[in-house]
Amino acid sequence: MKLSAKNARDGMLLVMPVTLGCLIFYMLPFILVLRYCVTQGVGAAVHFVGMENFAAILQNELFRLAFRNTMRFLLIGLPLILVISYAIALLLKKEAEKHKLLKSVLLFPYIMPVVGAVLVVDLVFGKAGLINKVLLALGLPLRDWLGSPASFWVAVSLYLWKNTGYSVILLLSGLMTIPADQYAAAQIDGASGFAQFWHITVPQMWYSVFFTTVFSLINAFKCFREIFLIGGAHPDESVYMLQHFINNCFENLNYPKLAVASVLLGAVVTAAFALMYSWVMRKERFRG
């Protein structure tokens, strides 16, 4: 057998386990979910309904509320975490080499168990929490932080607190790959700090930013666990997310609704990321 054919065969064999795994545990379930989207009933009662489920869910007020809240959370949380993480990464760039432990410390909130995070939130934002105690001491009116529209900002704060460290690590890794002599050369040429950032750092960090955005999005969806433990299956309207809707539809055995909600969310997120990916690839073209 020619070497190239042998290499190709060996390559196929090596990737086969992962490919099969993806097929069985991702592809197959996804196709099943698509099937649920266009059918009603289970077992012998299954029947094709076309786009009826999609039409029905788009008129479902609760779905619209959940979708709006989820998009609002992502549109506020993702840019905020990127900006804050980027800023921290830039500040820490020089120290990271000297203090190896720093990266581990940054990950502490990320690795904190969900229940621990919920306890912290309750200690700070609960009715008898730290913030209310301070307000009481100052003679200001108390607020129900976890049971009112303010809970949305509590959720955003929790997301930022838990995941900023992780995003900093990812961006820091990208920053460390930029050759130091480029900055040195720019400094010699009299470039300001901002000019160095804009013309050296930013163009070479797009892929890292994209990578960080993907993981930040995954972590944003994981925030549902804390929100669920704090607010239950039906929290305040401001933090009623698509995951709540999907989870409750599962409890009520309405699989078409949860399938359609998942597909619509997946479609929106995929479209957004496809656009971002193609834009980032255009920006990265200079690497060849």
Place this chain on the structure above:
Amino acid sequence: MNIRKLFVTLLSISIILASSCGCKDARRANEGPVTLRLLTEDYPDSYGLSDTNPLSLVVRHLINEYETAHEGINIELEMLPSAPEEREARLEELRTEIMSGGGPDIYLLQGSGDDTLFSDAAQAMRNGLFYDIHTLYESDDGLGKETLVTAVMDAGAIGDARYILPMRYNFPVVYTTETALKAAGLDVENISISVNNLYDTLAATDDPDWTRYAWPWYYSNSLCVFPEIIDYETQSVSLTTGEVAEYLRRIQALSGVEITYPPSSSWDTYASLSQYPVNDGIVEFQKGSGFSDAFLYVGGLDEALDVTIVAQALNMELVMFPLRSVDGSLVANVTYWGAVGAGCEHPEAAYDFLRLMLMEDTQWELNRPSVPEGGARGRVAAGWPVRAEGSAEILWDEYRGRISAQAGASNGRLTRWARQILQTVDVTGADIPLIDTQIDAVRFGLPEEDGFRRTLMDLSFSNPSDMDLEALARDLVEGLRRHVMEG
């Protein structure tokens, strides 16, 4: 083969596999042994005196009979666990099974609501989770459908399709006495019109003995006072915040009547007719009889037999009437029902078993195991039988037989009370006219009922403002709205 061809090949295989997943070909019984999975629960006895519901014992008995009569068909009985964590885990597993087209073949469940497999059986019907047994039911000439309560049976059908066989039902009933009504100058014609009339009239008496027992947390179904709640066709909530708030204000007016607690020696004068303990299956009346002039008890239809028995034994002129909703209509609840799972491969065999629950032996508890195994003899099990015609006499006969059987087991010893019952009581259909009452609407339980019942209980311990009442009403309506949109 290059990567692209490999990917296309694997994708095609996965689509073929996916399209065959969840589809089961129906196998005929004659192709081999058939196993049907039956899911039910061991509901606690109505009095909480036994962990075993008589109907659970009856189901076991029927399974043995059925398997003996049908060689080659086995029925695997599964009882949902009652321990919360175990139960939640099992419910998750069952939901996943049902989602993938499997699940139990036969369901025998009590009502629906929070912490149950189907939080809303009516919604479950519409979501296609049960097999359409319309053809099997309509062609079943041996079922005696003419003696089943039509309004209750219709609750299990949607249009021409039938998904559920209701087996027991209940509605709230007001029990009082002629003497008490006359003494208070209350007109039964007036107070039986609707719950509003009842509450307004009782609140006007300013008498805690009249108002206390009308408090609605005794009701088996706290939402029965509202004629329309959910429109499943339009997926909307018919009940308004205003209607609920008005009802809560009436409760508050009832609760506002000042209570002065009598000395403990006269507590038994306030005992409701049903509140007697059971000793080894024989009814004993604790602390003797004796009622104050004011007497009212709001129970359910399922208590009608024991209330009638006690009233006759005490020579009281019992008055009973259904508690009607705010607009005067009578709303009943299905309290026990059966269905064939949509994933069942042998629906005919499953229906064959299910119909046994509607036969006279089961409906009139003729095959109920003897006490004490059969549970406390008081209310009929899990609601009134849907085979209501002729039920009162037969159930009374069964009750009388059990007292005598228990005496036999206790060396012939009968309590004074049991002797009194056997000597003085004879119940006929005319004594329980409620059985023939026309029912205007029949529902399955809703998960919001328990929460609403707790709200009503809290009203008696607090004095909320009008704004608080509006907020409580909004909470209920919002909960119902979420229930409809997520289910």
